[in-house]
Amino acid sequence: MTLPFSELTADLDDIARQGLYRSRRVIASPQGINLEIDGKQLVNFCSNDYLGLANHPDVLDAFKAGVDQYGVGSGSAHLICGHSAAHHALEEELAAFTGRDRALLFSTGYMANIGVISALLGRSDAVFEDRLNHASLLDGGLLSGARFKRYAHADAADLETNLNKAAGRKLIVTDGVFSMDGDFAPLDELALSAKKHDAWLMVDDAHGLGVIGERGGGIVEHYRLSQDDVPALMGTLGKGFGTFGAFVAGSEALIETLIQKARTYIYTTALPAAVAEATRAGLKIVIEESWRRDKLKQLSEQFKQGAEQLGLTLMPSLSAIQPILIGDSQTAVAISNTLANAGFLVSAIRPPTVPQGGARLRVTFSALHEQRHVEQLLDALDKAMAGRK
Ligand SMILES: Cc1ncc(COP(=O)(O)O)c(C=O)c1O
Incomplete structure (x- = not known):
């Protein structure tokens, strides 16, 4: 008799052979632009803490005060006895911030996406997703049981072709x-x-809210789109807002439907109230400190210009995410390791997170980086990529 799971070893070996093996780095310091890993200091260029709020003193103080007031655990789901005044206040503030009628907190973005799509659609409906959507959106579409169509990346004409053939709710x-x-x-x-x-539109602005737009209103602020234009707006709190969790914003009818029907809202423990308090402090900074967004733009621009001079292949990005396309997974990992040895943390992103042959170094910036950090990264990239461009 073989030991349980022993046959999985061959699968793991196969993953490793393809250069797709994933492993974790153990961080011993607070989240920020300087991380301690294995006793070594690295400058961090792969976090989604774009505004540098994950370890901001106001956010920490609000979290500690929240623990004093509410304890750590929320005790149950929102619909049982887990919905505190802190959660409620944050929902109201997020609704005001996004210019939507209401907002509803979810424990993670992954759960929000699965919950919304499954609550809105059933077997007789259809969902249309950009080919490069986040895994949680794709999973939500598949789990909903609706007819599932992927359109070419950022291609409204291809979407139109698909919409023309659809029936039911879209x-x-x-x-x-x-x-x-x-x-x-x-x-x-x-x-x-x-x-x-006559279709509904749902946008996951995990990487835009707080970061894009003069007020940090994200992609809907960039395009000046109202609740009428984008009736379901989802945002995460673990990126630009510096904490953890997610929310969906929209009309009364949408939010009440989610409370009644979204299984990932109903059947899970509410995120800790102290996290909600910390997020309220993060949101205040998002609103008041536009210099953080300006700084991100400057750093991204500096990086783009420098990378172009070095002959690196960048992607057409307008945000604080500036990926360098490498192609081969093993090469991307090798360069990422060389950068880590030189003191820079830049993650290699490989399939299935990105399409086959699309492995990349995903460089991200924080408002806490300085010009010199970008110069140092460019210098390290030049050395690490020597002979590979
Ligand atoms: C676009 C997008 N949506 C959703 C999520 C999931 O959010 P969370 O980490 O809160 O589960 C992520 C990443 O984490 C993301 O990048």
């Missing part, structure tokens, strides 16, 4: 800022298509 789903590419969805065109075909 939901168009897209990332706002694409997480692994950094480019924007053509949201103005998608909103027009949605109206023309």
Whole structure:
């Protein structure tokens, strides 16, 4: 008799042979631009803490005060006895921030996406997703049981072709800022298509909220789109807002439907109230400190210019995500390791997170980086990529 799971070893070996093996680095310091890993200091260029709020003193103080007031665990799901005044206040503040009627907190973005799509659609409906959507959106579409169609990346014309053939309720789903590419969805065109075909539009703006737009209103601020144009807006709190969790914002009817029907809302423990308090402090900084967004733009611009001079292949990104396309997975990992040895943390992103042959180094910036950090990274990249460009 073989030991349980022993046959999985061959699968793991296969993953490793393809250069796709994933492993974790153990961090011993607070989240920020300087991380301690295995006793070594690295400058961090792969976090989604774009505004540098994950370890901001105001956010930490609010978290500690939240623990004093509410304890650590929330005790149950929101619909049982887990919905605190802190959660409620944060929902109201997020609704005001996004200019939507209401907002509803979810424990993670992954759960929000699965919950929304499954609550809105059933077997007689259809969901249309950008080919490069985040895994949680794709999983949500598949789990909903609706007819599942993927359209070409950022291609409203291809979406139109698919919409023409659809029956039942129709939901168009897209990332706002694409997480692994950094480019924007053509949201103005998608909103027009949605109206023309009487379809709903859902946007996951995990990487845009707090970061894009003068006020940090994200992709909908960039395109000046209202709740009427984008009726379901989803955002995560673990990126630009510096904490953890997610929310969906929209009309009264949408939010009440989610409370009644979204299984990933109903059947899970509410995130800790102290996290909600910390997020309220993060949101205040998002609103008040636009210099963080300006700084991100400057750093990204400096990096783009420097990388172009070095002959690196960048992607058409307008955000704080600036991936360098490598292609081969093993090469991407080798360069990432060389950079780590030189003191820079840049993650190699490989299939299936990105398409086959699309392995890349996903460079991200934080408002806490300085010009010199970008110069040092460019210098290290030049050395690490010598002979590989
Ligand atoms: C576009 C996008 N949507 C959703 C998620 C999931 O959010 P969370 O980490 O809160 O589960 C992520 C990444 O984490 C993401 O990049």
